[in-house]
Amino acid sequence: MKENNTEEFGKWRSFFWPIHRWELKKFLPMFFMFFLISFNYNALRACKDSLVVTAPNSGAEAIPFIKVWAILPGALILTYLFTRLSNRFSREKVFYIMMFVFLGFFMLFTFVLFPAQEYIHPNKFADKMQALLPEGFMGLIAMFRNWTFTLFYVMSELWGTAILTVLFWGFANEVTKVGEAKRYYGLLMIGANIAGIISGQASVYLSDTKFLSFIPYGKCSWDQSILFLNCLIIFSGVVTVAIYRWLNHNVILPNEKTEPRPAKVKMSMRKNFAYLAKSKYLICIALVVLTYNISINLVEVVWKNQIKQVYPNPSEYNVYMGEVMTLMGIIATVTAILTAFAIRRFSWTFNAIIPAVIMLITGAGFFLFVLFPDSGLNWFAAMIGSTPLVLSVTLGGIQNCFSRASKYTIFDATKEIAFIPLSNESKVKGKAAIDGVGSRLGKSGSSVIHQSLLIFFSSVSASTPYVAGVFLVVVLIWILSVVSLGKQFDSLTKPTLEKEPLLQ
Structure with a gap:
């Protein structure tokens, strides 16, 4: 393979597009993978806040309680799951399993939990708790009352940690040489920023639509916005998995070696x-x-x-x-x-x-x-x-x-x-x-x-x-x-x- 030497590029090319032609088969799939994962990350950030903050008998006061009593335990459970999977399966299989967990949940939320919220949210019990406890516990009660929204908030928050940080960057660091990383990663981050722009505009467009009576879903335009947004997120996730599989089977060879990187040390608090x-x-x-x-x-x-x-x-x-x-x-x-x-x-x-x-x-x-x-x-x-x-x-x-x-x-x-x-x-x-x-x-x-x-x-x-x-x-x-x-x-x-x- 040719030597990755940035001196081969001109001044402007080395700054804006320091990628060799023979590297496109590897770089472009990684770029689009990161773009789609970042797209979902930004779409979920907006949607999770809208769900929780505007939920019945809820508000921004529910967020601190969710972060301590739901996200923190969720992160520990996810870390345990990831560790067990990593010890038992290959890196490729772990990626598929973790993506299936998240995409499976978003499908469950969209087509089961969200439509059934009126029947499965414990509103009567939450009303009794709200009458007994001081007003300052409203956020904790809202977290419990709208438990399906809380789950969505947790999974949306953990997408950034599990999929974006652990899975993608773990994969990128494993298959990218240090010399390549110096040229690839800056462009990947610009792609992520562009994904944020497009994701923001997609959220605006899909949330600003009128209720479509011919679609048998929901009672108002917001319900259908949830359907459209989550379907887009699920589709984006499926395409990400397809790109990842193609990359592993057509570009990343089993015997491909990368430059050694120092092992990440994990310590107790x-x-x-x-x-x-x-x-x-x-x-x-x-x-x-x-x-x-x-x-x-x-x-x-x-x-x-x-x-x-x-x-x-x-x-x-x-x-x-x-x-x-x-x-x-x-x-x-x-x-x-x-x-x-x-x-x-x-x-x-x-x-x-x-x-x-x-x-x-x-x-x-x-x-x-x-x-x-x-x-x-x-x-x-x-x-x-x-x-x-x-x-x-x-x-x-x-x-x-x-x-x-x-x-x-x-x-x-x-x-x-x-x-x-x-x-x-x-x-x-x-x-x-x-x-x-x-x-x-x-x-x-x-x-x-x-x-x-x-x-x-x-x-x-x-x-x-x-x-x-x-x-x-x-x-x-x-x-x-x-x-x-x-x-x-x-x-x-x-x-x-x-x-x-x-x-x-």
């Missing part, structure tokens, strides 16, 4: 803390990841509560979320291009602090508009012919788009660069520890904060001032952690900066 405690450098990285996950989840629950007040109808809610997904995809695509330039031009600290500053400015602005009655800024809303509620939802959408886009690009890039000066052991074990502490603890930690405040203050609206206070403290810790980490990073890399750049 106790071992995570113990290992991180040995290094101030790793503690700072963990704090950066932890504070991001806490801050974004703190804002999202309040924002989704505001969206429901503006768009109480599930179809309208999903249309709005589709528009947000579209804008997020556009911003992420542009940001991905700018990130490569910024990392080469500016210092690590300057780049790493950009996501924190974006989170602080957009988050503070969002909470300011949410708390309009106490801020005295009603005149601004009147001046532009709007209302404080609509402004808060709009700014919350902008905040979510820029924060998510910066996370997928410059945040992840600077986080990975921070591991470069460390020893091989610290890179492997430190990354495993930070993935465990920063991601899992960040998401569940923010949900626990919301749950505690909901129990005390009864509603998302009443607890918002306190959420805003916690948010500002968390972002401040994030910024201080970046500054501290930047100083340590500079001291570790200064002796070698003139010899060799961090990014080739």
